[in-house]
Structures are given as structure tokens and as C-alpha cells.
Amino acid sequence: MQRVYLDYNATTPVLPEVADAMLPFWTTDFGNPSSAHPEGQRARQAVEKAREQLAALFGAEPDEVVFTSCGTEATHLALLGLAATAPKRRQIVTGCVEHPATLGPCERLERDGFAVTRLPVAADGRVSAATAADAIGSDTLLVSVMHANNETGAIMPVAPIFEHAHAHGCLVHCDAAQSAGKIPVDQLHADLISVAGHKLYAPKGVGALIVKRGVSLQPLFVGGGQERGLRPGTENVASIVGLGAAAELAMRQLESRQAHLKRLADGLLWRLRANIPGLVLNGPESDRLPNTLNVSFPKVRGTELLSRAQCVSASTGSACHADVESPSAVLSAMGLSRERALGAVRLSVGAPSSEAEVERACDDLCVAYAALIRK
Secondary structure, three states: OOOEEOEOOOOOOOOHHHHHHHHHHHOOOOOOOOOOOHHHHHHHHHHHHHHHHHHHHOOOOHHHEEEEOOHHHHHHHHHHHHHOOOOOOOEEEEEOOOOHHHHHHHHHHHHOOOEEEEEOEOOOOOEOHHHHHHHOOOOEEEEEOOOEOOOOOEEOOHHHHHHHHHHOOOEEEEEOOOOEOOEOOOOOOOOEEEEEHHHOOOOOOOEEEEEOOOOOOOOOOOOOOOHHHOOOOOOOHHHHHHHHHHHHHHHHHHHHHHHHHHHHHHHHHHHHHHHOOOOEEOOOOOOEOOOEEEEEOOOOOHHHHHHHOOOEEOEOOOEEEOOEEEOOHHHHHOOOOHHHHHOEEEEEOOOOOOHHHHHHHHHHHHHHHHHHHHO
């Protein structure tokens, strides 16, 4: 049976148009962008074109784009690079359901003497703008809140949070790894924005940090002067070209892509609810990424369900350590019971997904669920 990939929030395939744009920079146009000869200058021009393409998607200026190896590196550069400038303010405000790429640097900063305030979430997985406002004070250096959660798809109320932060003289970081290409990202009004190429139909191993003009960071690495000295090292030209091409596609296709993703995800949710009494959506009914469903199947574990399913590639948010399964930290923060959290499965469709795939996946999950219930 042909498998159905429903894990687009984990990673995406490189789209054909993106692969075509990248190919010359592995073969004929392989020059070093720092070289003055024609081969090097063709590579330099390609990098600068990609910078313009990504900047356009985010409503930024090209000179505000710093290419990195991934979204995690971008977030580390944002948080640790800002903290290394020896600021007088010593508080970081962030969400409790952020990606580990944000939570990890916050833990390090906490060990280094910064005060880190982690905002709770409501039952729908969203941070409250009012709670964030209460946490922001005169000592707040940075507010870091993701645009959309990777497990539930919950879209955070970043506009009022960021507006309040700026009114108090704070800088703002936003992890847009999951939202880019799915919903508009050109009006985030953040000082620092993290991007992950492989969530956007570009290859793995490339990302970017949008650094608004006037924001000062210390680089994580030192050596060459590439990327304004913020990310030294010879540029990954082919992958950067891919990220630029993917960004241009996302901007051009955003409206139709949103409608496609929402139609498929809504149809999948409707079918699952019709066939599985007691199925529960984890996260908001609206204010959610159009492609993402996090659902709990009653009386079974998500890991067991996916193991029994014949053709569905999806994921759970739970972690297994030494054969002991623990529930997702995100779902636990939302107040879900252990049983409901362990029964959760994340299903995320993508641009290549089809109606036929969604129907086949639903049938497969329902058959697997029925078999588990009969045990």
C-alpha cells in the first residue's frame, strides 16, 4: 500500500521548482561567493537574489536577512547573540510551549544570570496577550513568542504582545519556522525572526535570521566576514538559492496554498470525527495553521495507533525514554490529562497532499483504531 505522508510540520520535500533553481550551483555555478572572478560573482549574485526573495516574503529589507544553517542556529544567534552584547536589562519573556530551539537558549541564559519568565498557555494552547503584558517590565530585554506552535498549529496573538513589548522598550523575537508559507508573515513587526528552510519546501541545512536595522548582536562564530560578520563561513550557495526560490513560491502561491491546506485538513478532521466517537481536537478550532490537526484518539495511545496503521506517516508529541512513554510537554502545558495527551497524533498536510491521500489516510487510521479497540 502506498504510504501517505502527513508529517509536513516535521519536514517537507524539496519542491521541483526549488530543486531546479538549486541544481546549477552544485555543478556549473559552483564558485565561492567571496571570489572576484566570474564564477564567484555568479554565486554572489545568486545569494543576493535569494536574500531579496526571502526579505520580500517577510516584508523586510534584503540587508536584514542573515543566512544560517537552520532555524535552530537562527534562534540561537537571536537570543544568545543579543544577550552577549552585555545589556543592562536582564529579563527574557517567552512562552512555555516554544520550540526547544528557543527553550534551550533560554535555559542557558538563565544559568548565566538572566531571569526567564515562561508564559503559560490556555486550554487551546495559546499564550494570553494580557498575561504577556503583565510579565513585561522595565528590566525586560527580549520577548520571544513563536508565531505558530509546531504541535498544535495554534497561532499566537503576537501583534498585541509585540506592540506592548515595543511600548516598553523591549526587543522582540519571533520563531516563524512553522508559519512561513502557510499564513502571512509580512506583518510580524518583530526585531528578530527565525526561519527554517526545510519547513518551507527548501532543503535541510539552511535557515535565516531576519535582523531589523539597528539591532545589535554578537556572532556565535568568529572568523570570516560573511553575512555582515554575523555568520562567518563560506555560504551554502545551493541551499540558500533553494530557500530563496521556496520563499518566492510561498509568496506567489500563499492564497491558493492556504485554501488547499485548509480544505484537506478540515476534510480529514470531519472524516475522523464522523468515524471515531470521542475524537478530540487539541488546540483551537480557529486561530490554527490551516494544515495542522492535533487529535486525541480515545482509549488508545497515539504511538500504538501509528504503529498499527499501514500507510500513514505522522507523529506524536510524546517522548519515549527507556521504554517509558511520557506525554507531550506542549499538551501537558495545555492541561490535558495524561491519557488524552498519550492518545494524541499530529497530522499535518502539505502543498503536495491530495484529497485521495487524505481519504486513504483516514480509512487506514480508522481501521487501525478499530483493531486496537477490539484487543
